[in-house]
Amino acid sequence: MSLSREQAVTAIYEAIDELNPQLDGISLERSEDTILFGEGAALDSLNLVNLVMMVEQNIMMETGTEVLLASEAAMSRKRSPYRSVKALADYAAEVAA
Amino acid sequence: MIGRLIERMEIVRGQIAVVASGTPVSYGELLESITDWGKLLDAQGIGPGDVVLLKGTFSRASISALIALFQKQAIVILLAPTSYEKEAEFLEVGLAQWKIQANSGDIAPRETTAEHPLYETLRKAEDPGLVLFSSGSTGVSKGTVHSAARLLSKFATPGKNLRTLAFLLFDHIAGVDTLFYSLFNQSTLVLPENRSPEAVCALIAKHQIEVLPTAPSFLNLLLLSGAHEAHDLSSLKIITYGSEMMPASTLQRCAEAFPNVRLIQKYGTSEIGAPPSKSKSNDSTWVKLGGDGFDWRVADGKLEILAKTAMLGYLNAPSPFTPDGYFITGDAVEVDGDYVRFLGRDSDxxxxxxxxxxxxxxxxxxxxxxxxxxxxxxxxxxxxxxxxxxxxxxxxxxxxxxxxxxxxxxxxxxxxxxxxxxxxxxxxxxxxxxxxxxxxxxxxxxx
The missing domain is CATH 3.30.300.30 (ANL, C-terminal domain)
Known part of the structure; x- marks a missing residue:
């Protein structure tokens, strides 16, 4: 019942694959460097919520670990966990530990 | 009103009042049961203003016990099987002095004083009472206190004599409405033992039922089950639906599945009873409410209803009425002329x-x-x-x-x-x- 960083990245990539067809005219890359939210980012708040919830559920299905990626704590971090795929994977592995 | 009901029943003694467990019971036989219950109540000394919890489902016994209790001017709390786990709560909040098991005929006293301002109002007016519980958003059931005389007053206006299925529940306002509509109009009410789509369709075919009062989710299940295609439902003339939002998609499929049936949306609550209603068309969720002692208005997008059949108040909650007597439903609606369309409950x-x-x-x-x-x-x-x-x-x-x-x-x-x-x-x-x-x-x- 734990989550490796690798598993977190896989869960995010799967969510990206699922979300891409619904994005208007853009497509997120399967890369840790992909910017998700914030300046120069591809996603609006609604799609960020969609992505985050898909990632939470993918992690749950794959590893049985329940992680909460959207919380007051996450929102108030200096370095946003939603900035990039890398940041989100780091955050997921951190809160699941 | 109870006197008038008995008169109407006397006129048609030979006709079938209810079909219970497949057995027809004539109005004459039902009147005999009411008289028998009256004697049982007298023997226990149950009389005007006494608070009685009546436990049971739709049956010859429960229907006749209810009418006999109204004749005695008792205040009746109804409890049907789907709420049996709430029995202790209903007895407590309802201040019941007696508990009657309809089917066994057991009558047991309880230790309580049954003092409540709303009960005093009923006793002063010498009206029988009816207490129906509705679920509250906080988890505690709310007891609505009705004057049975007021609740039944709308049946003075004659309605249609149509064979009806008592699909809705005995302790639910819509179930009570179905029961008394049927009896006042000297119709036959068929009591179901099982409310599955298959059983309901079989009953409609067997007893040539003309009216099915139900809920959208049941219609959804019914269409999904395909049971309506396995039975001859050509006797059906009217399906009424209420108690929850009717999804437009379900309504559309219903209209297609039952092209010769009128689909009518009902809007009733434990607090105000069921005002007359008329759907714009079979596949429309727009509905015309009111008339005959009912009025409505919209405030802040929410429906408010003035009803002659409104309850006196809650046993255990503040009044939900405006100072001029309108019930604040909390239901958000759209309005188009005389028609309203429900958008959902405020809290949802x-x-x-x-x-x-x-x-x-x-x-x-x-x-x-x-x-x-x-x-x-x-x-x-x-x-x-x-x-x-x-x-x-x-x-x-x-x-x-x-x-x-x-x-x-x-x-x-x-x-x-x-x-x-x-x-x-x-x-x-x-x-x-x-x-x-x-x-x-x-x-x-x-x-």
Missing amino acids: IINVGGQKVFPAEVENLIRKLPEVEDVSVYGEPHAILGAAVVAKLKPVNSEASLKALRIAIRGALSGQIEPYKIPQKYVLTQESLTTARGKQIRRTKDG
């Missing part, structure tokens, strides 16, 4: 990033998908947008993967409704998504 509204989502609209679209048997949509607090829209799904195939369903639903809804209304989170369940009373279960998060 999900606010996603400042934009309102009514679960019924989303449920309605998701329910159309072939993969989905039923769905319940509710809000969950979410750190990013304030609230997230959650869809709890009961899939047709119990092995279905959450991910496949999620993709199918997102794909289907995309372009049909605003993106913020498309659920962000999906949960699978194999359990029923409606309560025993046919109401949609929302706000039940996992676990």
Whole structure:
């Protein structure tokens, strides 16, 4: 019942694959460097919520670990966990530990 | 009003009043049962103003006990099987002095004084009373106190004599309404033993039932089951539906499945009874309310109703009436001339990033998908947008993967409704998504 960083990245990539067809005219890359939210980012708040919830559920299905990626704590971090795929994977592995 | 009911029943002694467990009971036989119950009540000394909990489901015994209690000017609390687990609460909140088991005829006293201002009002007016419990948003049931004389007053206006199925529950305002409408109009009421789509369709065919009063979720189940195609339902003339939002998609499928049946939306609550209503058309969710002692208005987008059959008040909650007597329903409606359309209950509204989502609209679209048997949509607090829209799904195939369903639903809804209304989170369940009373279960998060 734990989550490796690798598993977190896989869960995010799967969510990206699922979300891409619904994005208007853009497509997120399967890369840790992909910017998700914030300046120069591809996603609006609604799609960020969609992505985050898909990632939470993918992690749950794959590893049985329940992680909460959207919380007051996450929102108030200096370095946003939603900035990039890398940041989100780091955050997921951190809160699941 | 009870005297008038007895008079009407006397006129048609030879006709069938109810069909119970497949056995026809004439109005004459029902009157005899009422007299027998009267003697039992006299023997116990149960009289005017006494508070009695009557436990049972629709049966010859329960119907005649209820009428006999009204004749004695008692105050009756009804308790039907789907609420049996609430018995202790109903006895306590209702201040019941007696408990009667309709089917066994057991009558047992309880130690209580039964003092309540609303009961005093009934006693002073020398009116029989009826107490119906409705679920409260906090989890504690609310007891609505009615004057039975007032509640039944609308039946002075003659209605139609149509053979009707007592589908709705004995301790529910709509069930009580069905019962007395049928008796006042000297009709035959068929009592079901089983409310499954198959059993209900078999009963309609066997007894040539003309009216089916029901709830949208049952109609949804019925169409899904295909039971309506396996039986001859040509006797059906009217289907009424109420007690929850009717999804436009379900209504559309119903109108197609029953082209020769009138589909009428009813709007009733435990607090005000059931005002007359008329649907704009078979496949329309627009409905005309009121007339004959009922009036309505809209304040802040919410429906308010003035009803001659309104309750006196709650036993255990503040008055939900405006100073000029209108009942604040909490139901958001759209208005078009004389017609209203229900958008959902106030409390069901999900606010996603400042934009309102009514679960019924989303449920309605998701329910159309072939993969989905039923769905319940509710809000969950979410750190990013304030609230997230959650869809709890009961899939047709119990092995279905959450991910496949999620993709199918997102794909289907995309372009049909605003993106913020498309659920962000999906949960699978194999359990029923409606309560025993046919109401949609929302706000039940996992676990």
